[in-house]
Amino acid sequence: MKEFLKNQKVTYNLMSFTGYKALVLFSLLAEGPKSYNEICDYFLNHPYLRESISIDTLRVYINSLKRIGCEVKRVRGEDKISRYIILAHPFELKLTPEQIQSISKVYKSIVKKMDIEELRAMDNFFEKIGRYIKNDKFISDMKKISLLRDIDKELLKDLLDCCDKKDQIVITYNSPNSGQKDIELIADKIEIENGKVYLFGIGFEYNQYGSFLVSRINKIKEIKLEKTIPHGIQSIRVLYELDCPPENITLNENEKIIGTNKNKTVIEVVTSNEFLLRQRLLAYGPLCKIIHPDEFKNKFIALLKDMKAGYYCD
């Protein structure tokens, strides 16, 4: 072997030529159909073999491959030449039903911690494995677990590209309230919230930052070549206090801590979407107190009173 490594010359003392030829033949036929002449050419031009193979020897090799479980078939192409191909062999990736069960158990456990890119990669990976093991059910079972199950993968990829470039786009959206409609927005990011995939961006209709369920987007109708800066976007600056230490707070991109006092943290948020902010602050419950501005605070108090009234009316 040392000699081989030094001068790259293969001798009969070094290795089993029969074994080596069988391995070469296996890889040739597993790759695709090969005629006797094509096999001979390959062997003849091979840097270590440099010799042809008789048809009888080829048959012996093919019989040996069949014996170890390879499904070798002879096919005749349009050129009327017979070619050999390995359709199946014992070294293919195979999964038992128990293995599939374990894989889906692990996937179910981690699917919620994955971000959008990881989910896309995992979906593609399982599709690839499904193709290797020739099992469509495996692909569909894994798809059922994925948070991207209702989403067109090509569309998602295009939307992610738009977000990267902060493109101004028109999407056809299937709104539960107003049916199918076109929405123009500047795409910002795609994120998963509460197990759902949202496209975030500045919408031109309401001039505010909003989120759109990706599963409800039918298509990207247009990508504008030139961006128009939406007019009249009204952002508000809200200050709120949280009754918890800063290390326990996960800030959004539009938030920053502007002060701390004992166990209390004051946060500033700038947003054009009051609805999303109200939802966020409601979830904090009694831990959160809005400080500024009064108008937003009063609307929030009115909402809480309506929620309370709802319980006493039922």
Added chain:
Amino acid sequence: MTKKLTEKYNDACVKLFEFIKMLYDGDVEFKKVINHFSDGEYNGKSNTHVTLNKYLNAMKIFGIKVKKINHKYRMLSSLYKLKFSIDDLKSIKLLKESEDILPEGKGKINFQNFIRALEIRFDESAQSICQVENSTQNLDLEFSNAEITNQLKYCAKLCQDKQKLEIIFTNTKGEEINLLCSPLEQIYEKRKLCLKVLGSKGTRIYNIPTDSIKSIKQLPVSSSTQAIPTTVVYRIKNRLAKNYKIREWERVDKIEYDGSQVIVNKNEDLNLLLERLMRYGTQCSIISPKFLKEEMIEKINKTLENYQ
């Protein structure tokens, strides 16, 4: 139709491929290999070991890497390779690092065998990416989960032991909570590893983020097996009802004439559920159980108190 195997074949080829088949199934003892190549007649004097070396060299020159470790042969790179992209490798690594989520036993072994089956089929490019990744600690491939592996293992053990626990953890406010509970499983909530437990009364589920746990004490008492977590019924209406996506652990009980829906929810951490339902504002109200409805009203009242 049965396979016709009576034709002339080459015994050396068959032996070599059978050896490769053995290697696909796992490490193979030297003794087993030498017996295989000598048809069980190896007496220490014949030259089977020379023949074996020739086969091993043929495999090596072909590109099949086989290493002898502790008198066992292990295949490191196989005859039949599959192409994996860098994204595929990230997915494999993510799955591999999450195997501890499975309890010890057949399920875990099956999963480990799947990962090994993939790894030995890596093509050259995948192998070199992995080698670089293994030898470069600082290489950031954005999928390192190693730091939570220990937490995962520990939580898996707790769930397997099925003993009651006394957990001290901090809530969002930073207050320490002392909880007697039974461990159920480990889950991810908002991208954080959580230990899902059932409260001592056997009705309330808690998803405790592992990074908020101060201490865990196993008590010499078995976990209760007859616990029934609380079922929560709530109504959603208007725009929320049109948009609402039912969770795996929920079902729609009724759709009213005005489009509002009655949802039945089981197995969710009640504190997290209350947080979620608060977000829905006036478009959601809890119907039952009474104690949770009262908790919700108290939560609203306490929030209102902030402004008095």
